[in-house]
Amino acid sequence: MLLIIVVIFAGVFAVVTLLIIASGTGASQQAKQVLATLDSALANDTPESRDQILDLRKDEKLSAIPWLNRSLLKFQLAPQLHTLLHQADLDWTAGGILSGCGVCFAVPMVLVDLKTDSIPLALVSGLVLGAAPFAYVLFKRSRRFGLFQQGLPEALDLMVSALRAGHSLIAAMGLVARECPEPVGGEFRTCFEEQNYGLELKAALDNMINRVPLQDLRIVSTAIMIQKESGGNLAEVLDKTSHVIRERFRLKRQVGVHTAQGRLTGWILTLLPIGLGVVLYIANPTMMSVLWTTEIGVKLLWGASGMLVLGGLIIRKIVNMDV
Numbered sequence: 001m002l003l004i005i006v007v008i009f010a011g012v013f014a015v016v017t018l019l020i021i022a023s024g025t026g027a028s029q030q031a032k033q034v035l036a037t038l039d040s041a042l043a044n045d046t047p048e049s050r051d052q053i054l055d056l057r058k059d060e061k062l063s064a065i066p067w068l069n070r071s072l073l074k075f076q077l078a079p080q081l082h083t084l085l086h087q088a089d090l091d092w093t094a095g096g097i098l099s100g101c102g103v104c105f106a107v108p109m110v111l112v113d114l115k116t117d118s119i120p121l122a123l124v125s126g127l128v129l130g131a132a133p134f135a136y137v138l139f140k141r142s143r144r145f146g147l148f149q150q151g152l153p154e155a156l157d158l159m160v161s162a163l164r165a166g167h168s169l170i171a172a173m174g175l176v177a178r179e180c181p182e183p184v185g186g187e188f189r190t191c192f193e194e195q196n197y198g199l200e201l202k203a204a205l206d207n208m209i210n211r212v213p214l215q216d217l218r219i220v221s222t223a224i225m226i227q228k229e230s231g232g233n234l235a236e237v238l239d240k241t242s243h244v245i246r247e248r249f250r251l252k253r254q255v256g257v258h259t260a261q262g263r264l265t266g267w268i269l270t271l272l273p274i275g276l277g278v279v280l281y282i283a284n285p286t287m288m289s290v291l292w293t294t295e296i297g298v299k300l301l302w303g304a305s306g307m308l309v310l311g312g313l314i315i316r317k318i319v320n321m322d323v
Contacts, residue, residue, distance in 0.1 A: 082094050083210075084141065088140035152216055158179060159238055191208045224237075263319050
């Protein structure tokens with residue numbers, strides 16, 4: 001057991017050391033690139049500047065460690081993780097979240113195995129805690145999408161006012177980008193800049209929908225593209241779209257109020273056995289240890305866990321309603 005602890009400590013220490021070294025290397029390379037760009041802008045004609053090729057394109061790395069970045073580029077999962085982190089507005093990398101999940105999986109699994117001497121229980125504990133970084137990313141993503149959904153009707157009202165004052169659609173989007181808070185202002189700013197750089201309006205709107213895949217934003221994009229193809233009063237179309245989004249938001253809140261009791265029941269029925277087991281273990285560890293030290297206890301523990309997960313999923317299916 002002592003050897004396992006030493007190996008895990010050495011592994012975690014090596015990962016942290018590599019991350020620090022990679023971060024320092026990345027910062028040094030970035031500083032050299034900035035200095036080279038300044039020398040080129042000041043027309044410092046030196047042999048080094050003539051031979052050097054500056055790459056001013058946007059470089060998005062999946063990890064600060066070079067070999068890990070090359071490995072992640074070969075897998076299809078890495079771009080999806082990168083998109084997920086961008087949607088959550090977290091300054092992480094795909095390699096960082098994978099490393100965090102690995103550490104959160106290995107350390108609790110070894111500690112639980114040392115405490116209980118039960119491999120299945122240690123594996124379950126490692127899987128649950130190993131998914132904690134990913135669950136945090138999903139929570140931040142959902143929270144950011146909620147803020148965007150709340151601020152979208154006000155952004156549409158601002159666009160309607162700008163259009164009625166005589167501004168163009170692109171100018172109205174630029175006004176939203178300047179005046180609206182995050183995340184609405186940031187997403188519209190990106191769409192506005194992409195359109196200014198020569199991208200078609202439909203492609204810019206599709207990119208924004210890919211970054212923020214919300215039904216309300218799809219309604220706005222569809223309304224703008226229909227008006228562009230068939231003509232009409234865009235201000236009136238966006239005004240009615242804003243009204244529809246507000247009504248959907250009001251209906252969704254009303255449904256949430258009516259299903260609050262069911263959701264609370266689901267949380268209580270899911271967390272009550274776990275909390276009761278922790279309390280009983282603190283009160284009488286010998287009695288509770290029978291669940292993972294005997295064969296029949298392990299079977300009962302697996303059966304109870306399966307029924308707990310199944311019951312939680314059934315309650316969630318009942319209370320979740322699409323609006």
